[in-house]
Amino acid sequence: CTQQHLRHIGEQIWDRSPAELSLVETSFQRDDRVTALYRHFLLSYDWLDNANQLVLSSASSLLLTHLIQHYSQVTWRLPTVTGGLSPYVLRNICDYIDAHLAEPLTLTVLAQQAALSEYHFARMFSASMSIPPHHYVMQRRLQRAKQLLATSQYSMTDIAYQCGFSSA
Known part of the structure; x- marks a missing residue:
C-alpha cells in the first residue's frame, strides 16, 4: 500500500488528517484478526479475476484499518480552517x-x-x-x-x- 492510501484510511478512521502516519514494524507477531482476514479473503479469491476486485479491495481496506488502529504511530497536525459557515x-x-x-x-x-x-x-x-x-x-x-x-x-x-x- 502507498503512503497516500495509508493516510486516506487513517483520515477515515479518525476523521482528521495526521501530519505523519507510520506503521510500527513487527516481526513474528501473532494477530488473529490479520490471520482471519488473510484466510477468509486473500486466500479464497483469485486476485486477477475482475469479479473479485471489490471483495479484495474491501479486504485490503479492512486489513489496513486494523493495522492503523493497532500498529500505527500518529503525529497530529493542527486542524486547518476550511470552508467556514454553511x-x-x-x-x-x-x-x-x-x-x-x-x-x-x-x-x-x-x-x-x-x-x-x-x-x-x-x-x-x-x-x-x-x-x-x-x-x-x-x-x-x-x-x-x-x-x-x-x-x-x-x-x-x-x-x-x-x-x-x-x-x-
Missing part, C-alpha cells in the same frame, strides 16, 4: 445582525444563533467573510448610519442609537 447559517447570522443592530451584539449571542462555540464561530465566520465578526458588525452599523443620514429626517443622536452606537 451558506444557510451565514445568511441567518447576517440577517440576525441586520435585524439587531440597535442592540448590543456579542460574540456569545452570535455564536448561540449559529449553535457553535464562540471560538469555533469566530474562526468559521472569519473564514467565510474574510473579516472577524466584530468588524462585520461595525461595517453594517456604519452602512446603516450612512443610509439613515441620507434618507431620513432623524437627528444624528437618534440615528446613532438606532445603529447601536452609544452617542452621535
Whole structure:
C-alpha cells in the first residue's frame, strides 16, 4: 500500500488528517484478526479475476484499518480552517445582525444563533467573510448610519442609537 492510501484510511478512521502516519514494524507477531482476514479473503479469491476486485479491495481496506488502529504511530497536525459557515447559517447570522443592530451584539449571542462555540464561530465566520465578526458588525452599523443620514429626517443622536452606537 502507498503512503497516500495509508493516510486516506487513517483520515477515515479518525476523521482528521495526521501530519505523519507510520506503521510500527513487527516481526513474528501473532494477530488473529490479520490471520482471519488473510484466510477468509486473500486466500479464497483469485486476485486477477475482475469479479473479485471489490471483495479484495474491501479486504485490503479492512486489513489496513486494523493495522492503523493497532500498529500505527500518529503525529497530529493542527486542524486547518476550511470552508467556514454553511451558506444557510451565514445568511441567518447576517440577517440576525441586520435585524439587531440597535442592540448590543456579542460574540456569545452570535455564536448561540449559529449553535457553535464562540471560538469555533469566530474562526468559521472569519473564514467565510474574510473579516472577524466584530468588524462585520461595525461595517453594517456604519452602512446603516450612512443610509439613515441620507434618507431620513432623524437627528444624528437618534440615528446613532438606532445603529447601536452609544452617542452621535
